[in-house]
Amino acid sequence: MSLVDISGLTVRLGGQTVLQDVDFSIEPGEIVTVVGPNGSGKSTLLRAIIGAVQPVAGQVRRQRGLRIGYVPQRLHIDRTLPLTVRRFLALPSGVAEAEMTAALAEAGAGDLASRQMAGLSGGQFQRVMLARALLSKPDLLILDEATQGLDQPGSASFYRQIERVRAHLGCAVLMVSHELHVVMAASDRVICLNGHVCCQGAPEQVASAPEYRALFGTGTQGALALYRHEHSHSHDSSPGHDHDHGRGAAE
Amino acid sequence: MSLLDSFLVRAVLAGLGVALAAAPLGCFVVWRRMAYFGDATAHASILGVALALAMSISVFAGALAVALAMATTVSALSGRGYAVDTLLGVLAHSSLAFGLVAVSFLQGVRIDLMAYLFGDILAVDRTDLALIWVGAILVLALIRWRWSALLTATLNPDLAYAGGIDPRREQMVLTVALALVVAAAIKVVGALLIAALLLIPAAAARPFATTPERMAMIAALLGGVSACAGLWLSYRFDTPTGPTIVCTAAGLFALSNLAGLVARPRA
Numbered sequence: 355m356s357l358v359d360i361s362g363l364t365v366r367l368g369g370q371t372v373l374q375d376v377d378f379s380i381e382p383g384e385i386v387t388v389v390g391p392n393g394s395g396k397s398t399l400l401r402a403i404i405g406a407v408q409p410v411a412g413q414v415r416r417q418r419g420l421r422i423g424y425v426p427q428r429l430h431i432d433r434t435l436p437l438t439v440r441r442f443l444a445l446p447s448g449v450a451e452a453e454m455t456a457a458l459a460e461a462g463a464g465d466l467a468s469r470q471m472a473g474l475s476g477g478q479f480q481r482v483m484l485a486r487a488l489l490s491k492p493d494l495l496i497l498d499e500a501t502q503g504l505d506q507p508g509s510a511s512f513y514r515q516i517e518r519v520r521a522h523l524g525c526a527v528l529m530v531s532h533e534l535h536v537v538m539a540a541s542d543r544v545i546c547l548n549g550h551v552c553c554q555g556a557p558e559q560v561a562s563a564p565e566y567r568a569l570f571g572t573g574t575q576g577a578l579a580l581y582r583h584e585h586s587h588s589h590d591s592s593p594g595h596d597h598d599h600g601r602g603a604a605e
Numbered sequence: 606m607s608l609l610d611s612f613l614v615r616a617v618l619a620g621l622g623v624a625l626a627a628a629p630l631g632c633f634v635v636w637r638r639m640a641y642f643g644d645a646t647a648h649a650s651i652l653g654v655a656l657a658l659a660m661s662i663s664v665f666a667g668a669l670a671v672a673l674a675m676a677t678t679v680s681a682l683s684g685r686g687y688a689v690d691t692l693l694g695v696l697a698h699s700s701l702a703f704g705l706v707a708v709s710f711l712q713g714v715r716i717d718l719m720a721y722l723f724g725d726i727l728a729v730d731r732t733d734l735a736l737i738w739v740g741a742i743l744v745l746a747l748i749r750w751r752w753s754a755l756l757t758a759t760l761n762p763d764l765a766y767a768g769g770i771d772p773r774r775e776q777m778v779l780t781v782a783l784a785l786v787v788a789a790a791i792k793v794v795g796a797l798l799i800a801a802l803l804l805i806p807a808a809a810a811r812p813f814a815t816t817p818e819r820m821a822m823i824a825a826l827l828g829g830v831s832a833c834a835g836l837w838l839s840y841r842f843d844t845p846t847g848p849t850i851v852c853t854a855a856g857l858f859a860l861s862n863l864a865g866l867v868a869r870p871r872a
Contacts, residue, residue: 406766424767431760435636436814445760446753446768470815496767 356381357420357494357526358403362412365398372398374550375412380494385520385527385540389560390547391569396530397427399547400498403528420494423487423525425480427498437471439463439482449489460522461485462515477508481515488519495519497529513540612727613840619729619737620832620850623790623802626741628825629748630782631807632817636759637779641690642679643800645697646787649675651796652704653788654721659711664721665736669788675700676780680773701796724795724847726836733792740789744782751778756817794847801851806831809858812865827857 356379365373372395380386388396401407402414404424416422431437443454458464463481466474474482480500487495497516501509517540520527544560546552552565560566634643650668657667675696682692708718720728729737748755758765758772765772783803790799806828807820814820835850842849 401763401766404763404767406763422767424763426761426763426767429761429764432636432638434808434811435759436811436816436820437760438816441816442760446757446765446770448753 355417357417358528359415360402360412361415363399363402363409363414364411365395365402365407366410367398367407372549373402373409376547376551378545378551380526380528382493383520383524383526384542386529386543386545387541387557388528388530388545388547389532389566389570390552394548396547397498400424400496400528400530403496417493421490421492423490423492423495425483425487425495425497425500427500427502427530429479429483431471433472435472438467439469439471439474440467442471442482443486443489453489454485457485457488458482460488460519476503477512480504480512484512484515484519488523491523492525494526494528497527499530499532501531516540612729613836615729615731615734616726616836616846617833619726619734619793620836621829622734622737622741623786623793624806624828624832625825626744626786627790627799627803628806628810628828629821630744630779630786631803631805631828632810632821632824633755633759633779634783634803635807635811636817639689640800640804641693641697642676643783643787643803645679645693645700646672646676646783647791647796647799648697649700649704650787650791651721652700652707654791654796655704655707655711659707664791665788668791669784671700672784672787673781676784677777680776680780720795721791722795722797723845724791724793724798726793726846726850729792737789737793740785744785747778747782751775752818755779794850798847798851802828802831802854805851805854805858809854809861812861812868827854827861831857 358378358380360376360378363373363376363378364371372393376395376399378399388399390396398407402409403416404422405414439458440454443449443457449457454467455464458467461481461484463478463485466478466482469478471479471482483500495516500516501512504512516527516529519525541557543554544557545554546560546563546566546569548569552569553560553563555563631643634640650672653668653671654664655667656671657664660667679689679692679696687695705718717725754765754770755775755778757768757770758775762772765775786803787796787799790802794802807824809827810820810823813823831850831854835853836846838844838853839846839849
């Protein structure tokens with residue numbers, strides 16, 4: 355059965371309908387990316403899945419005993435809060451040292467355990483967040499624009515880490531992203547969201563869908579051309595995203 | 606008997622009790638950037654004092670009830686179009702004003718308003734002392750019980766949800782604890798200085814702390830030292846006690862930041 359099964363989900367926030375009649379499900383081991391313009395309800399969909407927002411209609415069914423690892427959009431840790439990476443990982447319920455070391459290593463943050471959270475760089479911080487999400491041995495890893503604020507090599511390296519984690523742990527991955535050219539190639543399925551599901555399918559299908567072009571295409575011919583151009587090349591090569599970009603620009 | 610007969614011993618014990626309870630709570634106030642929340646709750650408690658005197662119930666109960674009502678109102682109203690600091694400003698100053706007006710209607714009751722604004726730790730009696738310590742122990746037990754959940758909710762509400770914690774419930778726990786401390790402390794340092802006793806020791810503890818737990822413990826220590834040293838200074842130089850305690854805490858804050866600068870230039 356699906357890990358998460360959503361039907362007819364409608365969410366209203368502050369008097370505005372953010373999500374309208376959304377159907378969605380994710381299977382074990384799948385990588386699903388949600389794309390959509392600002393304010394299209396991407397984060398709200400994720401927050402509905404973890405139970406942070408209540409729907410006004412429809413329902414969110416999670417598999418019994420589903421373990422979710424969640425990496426939020428941006429986490430500002432106030433400098434007034436002294437917090438080592440080790441202590442942060444042990445919140446809220448305490449973790450054995452060995453598990454913590456393993457999770458940090460898995461996330462590519464093996465040497466950060468005794469650093470202060472507020473002193474980490476953006477990339478280090480996201481790896482620690484990933485380690486934290488992995489501690490729960492998730493069946494489903496949820497990433498909400500996890501690479502926001504990272505530069506392009508940083509994002510690419512972070513996504514490669516995610517792919518390694520997925521290959522190793524076999525968990526499903528659900529992520530939200532703006533960085534279409536980086537993310538879409540790595541996904542099994544892409545969902546284009548704009549308050550409702552506009553279109554979904556394999557990355558190359560969505561990239562050429564008229565609904566997707568209507569959302570991302572009009573008025574930005576130059577940028578869209580670049581994206582489409584890359585997609586037409588990226589799915590026949592291994593996911594070396596930076597190289598795709600370089601090649602795309604050179605052609 | 607014996608020991609507690611001395612007003613100075615009672616004052617020291619009262620100060621220590623408040624400092625102890627205020628320390629971990631003050632840390633959350635600092636971390637969550639809700640400095641004005643403490644202020645507002647404290648100002649509102651003046652209205653509670655006035656109502657308590659009008660209805661001849663205990664000042665503690667009156668202050669607690671109004672502080673709770675105030676804190677709940679702010680929690681409920683926040684996120685509905687006004688910034689929290691605006692809401693706090695409206696509620697804090699108006700409840701202080703309503704409190705002062707209400708006090709003026711109290712015929713025949715002679716109350717020393719100054720005592721509630723600035724506190725009178727030297728007048729603490731055994732009942733007050735018992736209330737302060739029961740309140741302090743309740744608050745400490747509550748905070749200790751919810752510690753991890755509170756920390757997680759402070760970091761990020763969504764992280765809390767994902768971990769099966771309801772951040773709104775944790776906010777309520779903090780709110781109740783804050784109201785308890787304010788109600789217990791109003792006699793010791795007074796409504797105007799409670800927020801100072803919450804904030805300053807916690808802020809002073811920051812340069813020395815590497816974990817949240819340590820910050821709370823250092824804050825408790827600094828708060829206790831401020832209470833004792835402040836009492837002694839006020840006795841020695843015949844200065845108002847509540848303000849002297851806060852001045853001592855402020856001195857410690859300055860010292861700790863200097864020490865922090867010297868010890869860890871990178872901080």
